[in-house]
Amino acid sequence: MDTAALMVRNIRLSYQDGMIVNDFSLSLKPQELGCLLGPSGCGKSTLLRAIAGFQELDSGEIWLDNELLSTERHRDIALFPHLTVAENIAFGLAGWSEESQDKRIAELLELIGLTGLNQRYPHELSGGQQQRVALARAMAPKPKLLLLDEPFSGLDTELRGRLASEVRTILKSDGICSLLVTHDQREAFDFADRIAVMHDGHICQFDTPFNLYHEPTSPFVAHFVGPGEMIDARVEGPRSVSSPLGVLTHDADLEFEVGSDVQIFLRPDDLIHDDDSSYQATLVGKHFRGAHHLYEVKLDNGVVLGCFAPSHHNHAIGERIGVSLDIEHLVVFPK
Ligand code: ADP
Ligand code: MG
Secondary structure, eight states: OOOSEEEEEEEEEEEEEEEEEEEEEEEEEETEEEEEEEESSHHHHHHHHHHSSOOOOSSSEEEEEEEEEEEEGGGGGEEOHHHHHTTOOOOTTTTTTTTHHHHHHHHHHTTTTTOHHHHHHOSSSOOOHHHHHHHHHHHHOSSSSSESSSSSTTHHHHHHHHHHHHHHHHHHTTOOOOEEEEEHHHHHHHHEEEEEEETTTTEEEEOOHHHHHHHSSHHHHHHHTOEEEEEEEEEEEEEEETTTTEEEEEEOOOOOOOOOOOEEEEGGGEEEEOOOOOOOOEEEEEESHHHHHHHEOOTTTSOEEEEEETTTTOOTTOEEHHHHHHHHOOOOOOO
């Protein structure tokens, strides 16, 4: 058996009014950064509280470094709470010698990029800096596992993404295993090595951000991790389907019988805007994303698809623009 830093095995959790998760399992490798990603109410915080030892298990086991989690081991786990309550939680270095305390503090200040600001009071720091200090406090006693429950939820999208990447870098350089809970796909992508996409108390898919985006195994995951459209198609051959966009070819054998009705999932990066393409479509919607536009284009057969276009290709709604398909790997679901 591989060594796992965290292993959650077949746990069941409930509140008085009902079961929240049943037979839930997940493991993280040493130094791995994991994430529970799912809509609000799917049971993420309940799971995190159970791992932190604040919520009793109905059944199942939680292992930390190949040892069954017991009450005294809970000091090896730090729960990094929401920004607004962070300051009320005391994480200390009590029991450490003064010398090792000073060394650890200097080390952490350097890690979080705040060397020289150690005499500042919290109100003299920006929101992002305060967040990093709170994180350093949670990391100070070198927890075996750091649990983060929507730690950036009070902040704006831009800052959230940046902090998630920064925290990732800090945890990686300190070698701390961590589990982040979020409903924000971008935060999950910025932070985690592997993400468990959750729905109604169970994991739909536990995979790398790349695979979740490009090889989702269910329509729920496909839609939850990024934009895209489902279109009807029929399997024509071992590797090909016919669709409103013509015959599309897959890079491997399909798991569907020839003749079966299926759906294929197309992301905006599967359709490329290309002024030189002879294949034309009508621009019916556009969203400026800074580095690119997310266009909605209507093909002549009526199908509307998302399409990424370079930022400076600023076409007007109603305009006919060239598009071409760029698909090697088809995402196919049963109809
Ligand atoms: P998430 O963090 O994914 O938003 P939670 O784990 O907070 O979800 O909640 C999962 C479900 O458990 C929800 O239906 C929620 O209403 C319920 N729940 C959460 N906390 C309690 C509680 N203390 N008592 C009863 N039900 C709760
Ligand atoms: Mg929650």
